[in-house]
Amino acid sequence: MDKSICPRFEKAMGLLGQRWTGMIIYQLLDGPQRFCSIESSIGVSGRVLSERLKDLESEGIVKRNVYPETPVRIEYSLTEKGLGLEPLMRDIEKWSQAWLEA
Amino acid sequence: MDKSICPRFEKAMGLLGQRWTGMIIYQLLDGPQRFCSIESSIGVSGRVLSERLKDLESEGIVKRNVYPETPVRIEYSLTEKGLGLEPLMRDIEKWSQAWLEA
DNA sequence: TATAATTACTTACATAAAGTAAGTTACTAA
DNA sequence: TTAGTAACTTACTTTATGTAAGTAATTATA
Structure with a gap:
């Protein structure tokens, strides 16, 4: 093993290269959203969404906001x-428009 | 399920969101490389590398070049x-430099 | 000459990650 | 009272990945 690759790049890829992570971030670019809204808009299972949001929160990429109304409202932003990560997401958008079929 | 997300974006994410795909592409930005070289530089197993290269080839992202010397040399580019996808990779580099610890 | 090594894989088997569906707690609306 | 929603968790199944060994062709080494 040579492993000459920058460890920061590797870590970034480890995050973004996980299933659903990119879609969750992309979805949140539209603004804060609730759990069930993310779930239904991208089609991820609650089990994995819960896991990913925790990871992303612990990485400081996503924030969990609790609004103590009744009933309580929780939003992720x-x-x-x-x-x-927005420029990166826009690049994916551009590339997909340029190179993938509809 | 609402699924208002652009299907092309989804497909792009389906590719890049797979483990190792991004690292393989990033590695190939340095130029054509042989199987065992990619394997050792990013630490992916041969089993998965073989699978990914086939996928990427069938998507038209990677090309397999066979040089019929003795012994035969095979390079991926x-x-x-x-x-x-280079701008995207550069954005990941930039983001990781800006936001991740060494 | 026999043995070891390299390259580009594949195969078989074990473990980890993701999908599915049901369950939980708190609250609201009919 | 029953049903419904939101934000999860749990148990179980399926899929993906890791690990290690195997293969075929060729080359280098003792």
Whole structure:
């Protein structure tokens, strides 16, 4: 094993290369959203969504906001770090428009 | 399920969101490379690398070049479509430099 | 000359990740 | 009172990945 690749790049890829992570972030670019809304819009299972949101929160990419109304409302949003991924997401959009069939 | 997300974006994410795919493409940005070289540089198993290269080839992102020398030499390189992913890879680099610890 | 090594894989088997469906707790609307 | 929604969790099944060994062709080494 040579492993000359930058460990930060590797870590970023480890995050983004996980199933659903990119879709969740992309979805949150539209603004804060609730659990069930993310779930239904991208088609991820609750089991995995729950797992991913926890990971992303612990990485400081997503923030969990609790609004103590009745009933309580919980929204997930991107942090500054998470918003930093927008250019990247736009590149994926552009590439997919340019190179993939509809 | 609402699924208002662009199907092309979804497909792109389905590709890039697979384990190792991004690392393979990133590695190939440095130029054509042989199987065992990719294997050792990113630490992917031969089993999965073989699978991914076939997928990427069938998607037209990677090209398999056979040089009939003795012994035969096989190199993998990015197609134009694959090279189109460079800006995206550079954005991941930038983001990881800006937001992740070394 | 026999043995070991390399390249580009494939195969078989074990473990980890994801999907599915049901369950939970708190609350609301009919 | 019954049904429904939101935000999850749990148990179980299926799929994906990791690990290690095997293969075929060729080359280098003792």
